[in-house]
Amino acid sequence: MNQQPDSSVRIERDSMGDRLIPSSAYYGIQTLRATENFPISGIKPLHTYVDACILIKKATAIVNGELSCIPQDVSKAIVQAADEVLAGKFRDQFVVDVYQAGAGTSHHMNVNEVLANRALEILGDEKGNYKLVSPNDHVNYGQSTNDVIPTAIRIGGLLALSKTLHPALEGAIQALEEKAVQFQDTVRSGRTHMQDAVPVRLGENFRAWAHILSEHQNRIYTNSGDLMVLGLGGSAAGTGMNTHPQYRGRVVTVLSELIDCPLEPAPHLMAAMQSMAPFVNVSGALRNLATDLAKISHDLRLMDSGPKTGFKEIQLPPVQPGSSIMPGKYNPVMAEMTSMVCFQVMGYDSAIALASLAGQLELNVMMPLIAYNLIHSIEILGNTIAALTERCLTGITANQERCLAFAEGSLALVTALNPHIGYLNAAAVAKESLETGKSLRQIVLEKGLMNEAELAEVLNLEQMSAIVPLKYQDGESD
């Protein structure tokens, strides 16, 4: 390329040759080639994933500067550039599609180039003039995509969990517990197999859901512990080639301080690089949560069904007109959206499992897919749960009369008669009630199976729907 380009572009060179880059761009030639190679989804890297990569680069620049592996002024300029990105600048410079080069080298080089070019500017030099600060020799000193990207997925996962999913789960659990107290005295008919079952308390349904979510939160905490063990320092193949002996330990300490989380160096660098088990583990816990969350959102839709032709035991808050053609229709849109997000998370989990088994020898090159799917799953689940809580759970009201009417009309009330008249007699009473339309009470009295006082005591909905306390001995309470 002999012609002098105009000032709107600059020339950059890599091992494949020269290319023109817009002068204003902070990314460089390797990023440009990647954008041309991967025009796949139009989806750019998640902010949290960019943050994770930038935090790693900040930590490595600090430690490589302290160890005199890179010049002090270069280290400081890279750190300043990293801080600027973390503060929200240059976000439009991370431009490589999420479906990209195996292992994530393209996104990684995008990060290295943006930091190098901004560091050059800070040092008074020109973008693209990589002598003073090079994306490969300085920003990437002692690193490889192969140890940086698995670390970035770990850090991105931890950031997303603490910023999005855990606070959302806490909010949902609290909202459900408040509803449990509010609806504690509302008796409704249980339904099993979608048929009449024994009575339950509506409040207890909400308490059960709070408990289910709280157990999922514990599983996610436990499963995410592995994300805190970092193989950073393994460089290209998990041997640590081209790193200073003190780098590996120090960089993990600095990164721990930066994200305020107790991280540790991996006991075996090759294992940390090859195995995607920590991500499968967290994704599995997310799938597990999504499975129950979808079930809860389906239950909410069932219980709210109607208004004239369904259960309508509860009312979900109407948040928008439901129909483009049917006036006055309000649909359970927040619960519907929740189910779809849960299905997406399960799909992402399946893809993560396939990507994780596709590693070969020293490296798993499917990491870009794992990075996007895992962090996106955490974030969309967190955002979904927060929106569901704010726009649906907190505003749910109970239709007490309707709940009670179903409970009183349930054929399964006859279950309470088993200990007094036996299962077969009780079944005959139920059958006759269904055939004749007479009440269970009336048939039992007509048949002389029990007297009125006994029946009144046994067919007590409050008592039937109360949870039997756990006791191991008389006089002991739980």
Ligand SMILES: N[C@@H](CC(=O)O)C(=O)O
């Ligand atoms: N993923 C690259 C290494 C790197 O980008 O640092 C490779 O193994 O070829």
